[in-house]
Amino acid sequence: MPSPAPLDQAPPSPSERPLRCEPGEPFSWQRETVGEIASERITSKAIAARDLDGDGGDELARALPNGSVEFWKRDDSRWVSVALADLSGPVETMVLADVTHDGRVDLVGAASTEPVLRIARGTAEGVGFEPVEVLPLPVAVASLTVLRLEQGDGLVVGSLPASELNGAWLLSSADAEPVPLPVQAPSAFVPADFDRDGDEDLAAGAGWLENLGDGRFSRHPLAVQSPASELQFPTDMSAADFDGDGYTDVAWMEGYAFHVLRNTRRSDFEPIWRVFQIYGLATVAGRVDCDELPDLVGVAGQQRLQLFLNGPNGFADTPSHTAPGDVLGIRSGDFDGDGRMDLAQPSARGECSDTACANDLGVLMAR
Numbered sequence: 131m132p133s134p135a136p137l138d139q140a141p142p143s144p145s146e147r148p149l150r151c152e153p154g155e156p157f158s159w160q161r162e163t164v165g166e167i168a169s170e171r172i173t174s175k176a177i178a179a180r181d182l183d184g185d186g187g188d189e190l191a192r193a194l195p196n197g198s199v200e201f202w203k204r205d206d207s208r209w210v211s212v213a214l215a216d217l218s219g220p221v222e223t224m225v226l227a228d229v230t231h232d233g234r235v236d237l238v239g240a241a242s243t244e245p246v247l248r249i250a251r252g253t254a255e256g257v258g259f260e261p262v263e264v265l266p267l268p269v270a271v272a273s274l275t276v277l278r279l280e281q282g283d284g285l286v287v288g289s290l291p292a293s294e295l296n297g298a299w300l301l302s303s304a305d306a307e308p309v310p311l312p313v314q315a316p317s318a319f320v321p322a323d324f325d326r327d328g329d330e331d332l333a334a335g336a337g338w339l340e341n342l343g344d345g346r347f348s349r350h351p352l353a354v355q356s357p358a359s360e361l362q363f364p365t366d367m368s369a370a371d372f373d374g375d376g377y378t379d380v381a382w383m384e385g386y387a388f389h390v391l392r393n394t395r396r397s398d399f400e401p402i403w404r405v406f407q408i409y410g411l412a413t414v415a416g417r418v419d420c421d422e423l424p425d426l427v428g429v430a431g432q433q434r435l436q437l438f439l440n441g442p443n444g445f446a447d448t449p450s451h452t453a454p455g456d457v458l459g460i461r462s463g464d465f466d467g468d469g470r471m472d473l474a475q476p477s478a479r480g481e482c483s484d485t486a487c488a489n490d491l492g493v494l495m496a497r
Contacts, residue, residue: 148469149417149420149422149468149469149470150467150468150469150470151420151468151469151470152420153419153420153421154420155419155420157418157419157420157450157451157496157497158451158497159451159453159473159494159495159496159497160494160495160497161453161475161492161493161494161495162204162207162209162492162493162495163209163491163492163493164190164192164202164209164474164491164492164493165192165200165202165209165211165491173222173458173459173476174412174458174459174460174461174474174476175222175223175224175273175459176192176193176194176195176221176222176223176224176239177190177191177192177193177224177461177474177476177491178190178191178224178225178226178461179191179226179461179462179463179465179474180226180235180463182201182226182235182252182256182257183256183257185467186467187203187204187464187465187466187467188463188464188465189201189202189203189212189257190202190203190204190209190463190465190474190493191224191226191237192491193217193221193224193239194221195220195221195222196220196221197216197217197218197219197220197221197239197248198214198215198216198217199214199215199216199217199221199224199237199239200213200214200215201213201214201215201257204465204466204493209493212256212257213256213257213258213259215237215250215259216250216262217237217239217248217250217262218248218261218262219239219241219244219246219248219262219264220241220243220244221239221240221241221248222240222241222242222243222271223239223240223241223271223272223273223274224237224238224239224240224274225238225274225275225276225285226238227276227283227285228252228282228283229249229282229283229284229285229301229303229304230249230251230252230303230304230305231281231282231283231303232251232252234251234252234253234254235252236249236250236251236252236259236304237249237250237252237259238250238274238285240267240270240271240274240287241270241271242270242271242272242290243270244270245266245267245268245269245270245271246264246265246266246267246271247264247265247267247271247285247287247301247304248262248263248264248265249262249263249264249265249304250262250263251263263304265304267287267299267308268299268308269287269289269290269299270289270290271287271288271289272288272289272290273286273287273288273319274286274287274288275288275319275320275321275332276321277300277321277330277332278321278330279302279329279330279341280329280343281302281303282303284300284301284302284303284306285300285301286298286299286300286311286319286321286332286334287299287300287301287308288319297310297311297313298310298311298313298319298334299311302345309345311332311334311339311347312339312347312349313334313335313337313339313349318334318335318364318365318366318367319332319333319334319367320332320333320367320368320369320380321333321369322369322378322380323378324338324340324369324377324378324393325340325397326376326377327341327343328343329341329342329343331347332347333352333367333369333380335352335364336351336352336364337349337350337351337352338350338352338380338399340397350397350398351398352380352382352391352398352399364382364383364384365383365384365385365410365411365412366383366410366411366412366413367380367381367382367383367413368380368381368413368414368415368426369381369415370415370416370424371424372390372392372415372423372424372426372440372444372445373392373402373444374422374423375393377393377395378393379391379392379393379399380393380399381413381415381426382413383410383411383412383413383428383430384410385410386406386410387404387405387406387410388404388405388406388410388413388426388428388430388438389401389403389404390402390403390404390426390444390445402444403444403445405438405445405447405448410428410429410430411428411429411430411457411459412428412429412459412460413426413427413428413429413460414426414427414460414461414462414471414473415427415462415471416462416470416471417469417470417471418437418439418470418471418496419439420470421440421441423440423441423442424440425437425438425439425440425471426438426440426445427460427462427471427473429457429459429460434452434453434457435452435453435457435460435473435475435494436449436451436452437449437450437451437452438450453475453494457475457476457477458476458477459476460473460474460475461473461474462474465493465495466495468496470496471496472493472494472495472496473493473494474491474492474493475491475492475493475494476491476492477491477492
């Protein structure tokens with residue numbers, strides 16, 4: 131197995147990998163099941179994907195509620211278990227990031243039941259981790275988001291909206307003190323360099339935080355040209371350059387609609403597309419159909435996956451593909467290294483069918 135790349139030679143992200151297909155090729159999803167059916171409930175926040183061994187394809191990590199984490203790798207349409215880790219406590223949300231700034235990817239988990247982070251440092255060879263370290267926090271954790279900082283990976287820790295200290299905190303490293311961010315109880319985060327100054331910013335709730343590069347953040351409204359009754363409580367967000375102008379835009383999913391907001395380059399965003407949905411749950415963005423424009427996948431209404439393809443004229447108002455199943459969420463990755471977005475799809479309800487199975491983890495491979 132290849133050794134992991136040093137931090138300054140990190141493998142390219144899925145959006146940076148060359149596409150191994152031609153525009154216009156027929157598209158389909160091929161569903162594969164990872165591991166055995168689990169008796170515990172699996173959610174998308176407890177799934178993470180990253181190229182840990184530098185071979186060009188992402189590994190897939192799945193955490194069970196007791197803190198046991200299994201790592202899987204795709205090998206010619208078979209999923210092979212390649213490593214085990216133990217975060218030694220409850221895990222509801224999990225990320226893979228170099229929070230210790232030593233050039234190795236660490237495993238970080240947390241739960242809403244206790245105010246701590248559980249960190250297992252990455253080892254020097256292959257996919258492996260050291261015994262867990264426990265880091266106290268001001269509040270229990272509802273979400274974890276990786277934010278790329280000048281000195282390395284940082285963590286944005288979101289608290290429960292009902293907690294006394296609702297909001298978000300930034301940890302610039304595993305050893306740093308949590309710094310409060312100027313947001314209150316955001317329900318979704320998405321990092322991106324929105325102003326193209328080299329520092330990753332953060333969309334959070336109804337605003338975005340401009341990273342000033344000195345540890346401070348300036349808050350801006352996310353959609354100043356939208357009616358006040360809209361775009362207040364996103365259930366999920368994703369970010370990509372949807373119109374190909376070189377600036378990162380935002381996709382926003384809320385209870386009854388799915389929006390794309392264009393980056394105006396003036397510190398604000400304007401709506402350019404909307405489709406009405408029922409009970410929007412989750413969204414991811416990435417290249418699916420072999421052109422260079424990122425597409426959108428959402429989970430809405432009866433937990434169905436819906437794919438909206440992006441083209442020269444933008445997004446259509448109806449999904450081009452759907453996949454049924456009691457889907458609890460989605461996580462994206464490029465598990466075969468072909469440059470196209472694949473989807474990790476946990477399902478925890480319903481009878482087994484050809485597309486979903488109770489309490490299983492499936493992956494939809496772009497074909």
